[in-house]
Amino acid sequence: MSETPSPRLRPTNPSGVLYMGIDLGTSRTSVAASNGVRESVASYVGYPKDVVAKKALKKDVLFGDEALGNRLALDFYRPLAGGVIQHSDGDGSNPDAKRFLKATQDLIRHAISLARPKQDELIYAVVGCPAQCSLRNKSSIVEAVRPVVDSVMIVSEPFSVAYGLDLLTDCLVIDIGAGTTDLCRMHGTMPTADDQVTTPFAGDHVDQTLLELLKKKCVGAAISIQMVKDLKEKFSFVGEKRDPVAVDLPVNGKPTRFEVAAELREACRSIVPSMVDAIHQLIASFDPDFQSRLKNHVLLGGGGSQMGGLREMLEVEMRERLGEGRVVRVDEPTYGGANGALKIAHDMPPEFWEKVS
Amino acid sequence: MHRLAGLFRSKSNLTSLKQLEREGVRSVNVLDIGRLGALVGEAMETALREALAVGGSAEFAVGGAQVEFMRRLGLGQRLADHGAELEAQQNALASQVGTLTGVLAQSREQLALSRERDHSAATTGLRAQLDLVLGQTLARLEQLATSTPSVAAEIGTLRRTLRAALLELLDEALCAAAPMRVAGAPADANDTKLDLLERRVRKLNAQLLESQELLARTRAGQSELQGAVPSIHRVAQGLRSDATDGQAKRSLLQAIFEHNLELRRTLADQPDPHAAPTGAGSK
Numbered sequence: 266m267s268e269t270p271s272p273r274l275r276p277t278n279p280s281g282v283l284y285m286g287i288d289l290g291t292s293r294t295s296v297a298a299s300n301g302v303r304e305s306v307a308s309y310v311g312y313p314k315d316v317v318a319k320k321a322l323k324k325d326v327l328f329g330d331e332a333l334g335n336r337l338a339l340d341f342y343r344p345l346a347g348g349v350i351q352h353s354d355g356d357g358s359n360p361d362a363k364r365f366l367k368a369t370q371d372l373i374r375h376a377i378s379l380a381r382p383k384q385d386e387l388i389y390a391v392v393g394c395p396a397q398c399s400l401r402n403k404s405s406i407v408e409a410v411r412p413v414v415d416s417v418m419i420v421s422e423p424f425s426v427a428y429g430l431d432l433l434t435d436c437l438v439i440d441i442g443a444g445t446t447d448l449c450r451m452h453g454t455m456p457t458a459d460d461q462v463t464t465p466f467a468g469d470h471v472d473q474t475l476l477e478l479l480k481k482k483c484v485g486a487a488i489s490i491q492m493v494k495d496l497k498e499k500f501s502f503v504g505e506k507r508d509p510v511a512v513d514l515p516v517n518g519k520p521t522r523f524e525v526a527a528e529l530r531e532a533c534r535s536i537v538p539s540m541v542d543a544i545h546q547l548i549a550s551f552d553p554d555f556q557s558r559l560k561n562h563v564l565l566g567g568g569g570s571q572m573g574g575l576r577e578m579l580e581v582e583m584r585e586r587l588g589e590g591r592v593v594r595v596d597e598p599t600y601g602g603a604n605g606a607l608k609i610a611h612d613m614p615p616e617f618w619e620k621v622s
Numbered sequence: 623m624h625r626l627a628g629l630f631r632s633k634s635n636l637t638s639l640k641q642l643e644r645e646g647v648r649s650v651n652v653l654d655i656g657r658l659g660a661l662v663g664e665a666m667e668t669a670l671r672e673a674l675a676v677g678g679s680a681e682f683a684v685g686g687a688q689v690e691f692m693r694r695l696g697l698g699q700r701l702a703d704h705g706a707e708l709e710a711q712q713n714a715l716a717s718q719v720g721t722l723t724g725v726l727a728q729s730r731e732q733l734a735l736s737r738e739r740d741h742s743a744a745t746t747g748l749r750a751q752l753d754l755v756l757g758q759t760l761a762r763l764e765q766l767a768t769s770t771p772s773v774a775a776e777i778g779t780l781r782r783t784l785r786a787a788l789l790e791l792l793d794e795a796l797c798a799a800a801p802m803r804v805a806g807a808p809a810d811a812n813d814t815k816l817d818l819l820e821r822r823v824r825k826l827n828a829q830l831l832e833s834q835e836l837l838a839r840t841r842a843g844q845s846e847l848q849g850a851v852p853s854i855h856r857v858a859q860g861l862r863s864d865a866t867d868g869q870a871k872r873s874l875l876q877a878i879f880e881h882n883l884e885l886r887r888t889l890a891d892q893p894d895p896h897a898a899p900t901g902a903g904s905k
Binding site: 276277278280281282283284298299300301302380381382383385386387389400403404407408419428431433434453454455609611612613614615617620621 | 838849854856881883
């Protein structure tokens with residue numbers, strides 16, 4: 266692995282302030298910046314395994330789809346799992362912890378460089394983390410981001426989505442990521458632990474379930490988790506009505522066609538019950554005078570919100586269990602968290618930034 | 623420029639394609655010496671012109687040429703490394719200037735005190751001497767005037783007036799003598815020390831300004847190479863006073879800030895989990 270680059274030096278005479286909202290996701294990392302740039306990269310990092318690979322790839326480190334495409338020649342990392350830096354919950358004695366932290370730092374550095382900041386501008390960043398992220402996980406995120414920006418703050422991811430849309434009261438945000446599904450109810454003040462729920466039933470869980478179902482259905486086919494991810498991203502749905510989903514999988518090296526719509530739907534539906542339970546829990550424990558408002562302001566965000574029929578299915582489940590429910594999908598699921606974080610960064614008083622720098 | 627290209631050419635080794643082939647070389651990178659010469663020449667010219675325009679030192683011109691050359695060659699990483707070095711150098715200079723300015727202020731204060739003391743000591747002695755001479759003169763005058771009582775009364779008044787006038791003259795003479803001593807006579811050790819310190823601070827300040835200018839150029843070069851997009855904000859913003867839900871947002875932002883401040887404190891209190899073990903003493 267390449268050496269850690271030197272930490273960023275704070276400009277002495279800054280020519281401007283670049284605010285950044287960063288959604289450090291298990292599957293994708295998105296940035297939105299106050300210079301108008303918005304970029305997203307798959308959260309993969311790879312380092313050439315040996316000099317031959319380095320010579321062929323002509324790079325010390327690869328990111329995103331480029332890293333994924335060359336993963337066989339790389340020490341390949343998916344630095345985040347369950348919305349947090351892998352191995353960051355231990356005491357640091359695990360040698361993997363340092364490697365994953367380094368990969369995360371490189372990923373963040375890359376994501377920030379995608380926003381094309383000027384060298385002489387101050388960079389103030391707000392980073393979204395899962396709603397119920399532990400203190401140690403948060404510290405690890407701060408530790409990873411701090412060397413590459415001038416000041417950083419952490420916020421709960423669903424909260425930043427809500428802040429970005431100016432929905433601060435009587436609203437329930439569901440952020441379906443790859444590692445976690447985060448739910449947060451907003452009631453005008455800072456959400457506490459009781460206002461937030463994080464479940465591990467998210468995109469990665471769908472992938473794993475689908476992989477197992479396909480292995481049973483497509484006997485003899487060679488299937489990788491990446492194939493499953495691609496399949497899910499193209500065709501995911503949970504509704505009753507369905508079109509056939511035909512996929513070519515290699516059997517003994519030969520592409521063979523399989524019909525997998527039923528398996529795909531079953532896998533996608535596997536995250537719904539826990540989500541409905543969490544919605545039920547957050548609404549039932551809310552002030553009864555405001556429960557109806559909360560039920561009718563459910564906001565669906567994150568990459569997982571793109572599943573066909575999910576919004577309708579949640580409304581049906583809510584009507585059944587809670588009597589009513591109205592769910593709205595955010596317009597930009599990929600950038601919802603980053604946009605909200607950027608807005609928080611912008612609104613944060615300058616003296617607060619100075620104090621945490 | 624042509625002379626520079628010729629110089630590069632004179633330092634190169636001549637070989638043949640056959641010779642290269644024999645050595646197993648299948649492909650080569652071709653470098654246009656004329657282009658390289660032009661790049662170096664242009665970088666030097668720009669740097670010198672800029673240095674002359676601001677009355678910069680030779681080091682400033684050299685530093686400027688380095689930055690200009692790296693920028694023209696598109697060496698982003700080298701520029702970044704150079705920027706980091708300049709930043710470190712700038713911090714060291716700023717710290718030295720701060721220390722020396724403090725020492726200078728202290729020395730000035732001490733010198734002023736010492737001069738005040740010297741002046742006071744000199745005046746006290748002279749006053750005593752003046753009083754003695756005045757006393758003797760007037761005593762003699764009193765002896766001479768015993769025959770005329772009205773004159774004896776006048777002498778008391780005359781004594782006070784005369785003393786005040788003489789003291790005034792004495793002070794003026796001492797004040798006039800002080801600058802003459804600085805301008806004419808060889809400077810004392812304190813003056814030399816002050817002078818040296820002042821020159822050193824001036825020199826360091828000039829170096830600091832040049833370093834800041836070079837750093838700004840390096841950063842501008844980096845940004846240019848990276849196709850950087852400037853932020854729409856020149857200064858830090860904060861929530862607008864007329865924002866929707868202003869009060870609610872302010873309290874939310876305050877809560878986020880406090881949580882992050884708490885997180886920093888916790889981080890600072892925790893031992894670094896990635897730090898190396900403390901060696902022999904650790905268990």
